[in-house]
Amino acid sequence: MASRQKVGALLATALVASNMVGSGIYLLPATLATVGSITVLGWLIAGGGALLIASVLARLGRIAPRPGGPSTYAGEAFGPYVGFQSSMLYWVQCWVGNIAIAVAATGYLATFIKPLAEPLPGALGTTAIIWVLVLLNIIGPRLVCQFKSFAIVVGLIPILAVATVGWLFFDADTFTASWNVRGEPALPLVSESLVLVFWAFLGLESASVAAAVVENPRSIALATMSGVLIATLVYLASCTVIMGLIPAEELAKSTAPFADAVRVVLGSVAGGLVALMALTKALGTLAGWILLTAQIGKAGADRGHFPAILAKVDRHGTPVANLLLMGVLMTVVVFATVSPTLGEQFGKLIEVSVVLCLLVYTYACASVWHYDQPETPPAARLRERLLAAAAMLFAILMIALSGTQMLLITAALVLVTIPLYALARRRAAALPA
Known part of the structure; x- marks a missing residue:
């Protein structure tokens, strides 16, 4: 890339921060309210862990840039099976996370269509959102990208407004009472909140992308750390404010925490406007992530990890079968995770997504x-290894703290990759040389 097209440390920092601050946080305050405002401690710990992992991935992105991200590093370092497993888990993590974003969108849509706050109508609404955006990706991927760009700007307004003006x-009394x-x-409460809180930091691997566009490679670490730190402060500030505006019992039932927070201080019209902005951002984010997840599946199929049908594209280059399969899988999981409140369903989904992603991060750090x-000088090499070890330890502890049920789900998914890998190898061996 030409020097004049590259960016400095300031713009790289903005890139990292903007990639992280988004719709992932829109429904999170309602989920955290079931624990209490003590979860601010979880934000601080999770933010520190995110900084560790991001710095390791940023270094990998600088010395060994790979288009496949964390799962590619795992395959190159530990062999084809671990690469296959990482690709599979990363793909599953992505579309499970997509469902969580769809649930958040349904929550803000429920501000205008009240029945969507109920379990069955909410599941139907979430499914409708998923399929509309799947079909939109099939019809016009370019339109998806344009909509996502617009949604990024619109969606940041509620978060930044609550984090500052709020x-x-x-x-303080409302915050303390909660x-x-x-x-x-x-200790158990803070530990429980860590996995939920870390959801907002998923995607921090995108920080390593900055390695290809930053003018001075030495600025990569600074941009990464600064970007993640900014995101942490925005998350911490906005969630703390909301818990100081709405009592925990009421907040836990909310389908649109940011809109409700604005409604408390500025009235229903302002709250409705914020709900519309958040809905726009969630839909834009989901549309973009559905497109990206389909491309991740296609890349896996191109490498022989997934069935060949996922790599097939139409004359416009769109992986139609891939998108349709993803839509079916997401629909099944929507109804399998139906809960009394959207916040509770959101919590179940993000736990699965976070734990799977942390496992992939662990492989990448290793x-x-x-x-x-x-x-590399011995002292610098030792420092890098210690940093990677600390990031691995954090990720492993987070996985361990996720609870018995999540550990069983994770173990089951890992075990399933063994016969799937054998099947993929057999299929590859049967192909003509």
């Missing part, structure tokens, strides 16, 4: 040893 209306709604010991450079 402090003028913050009620500190520990269960009355349980602090691959640092594989990419050792002989010319």
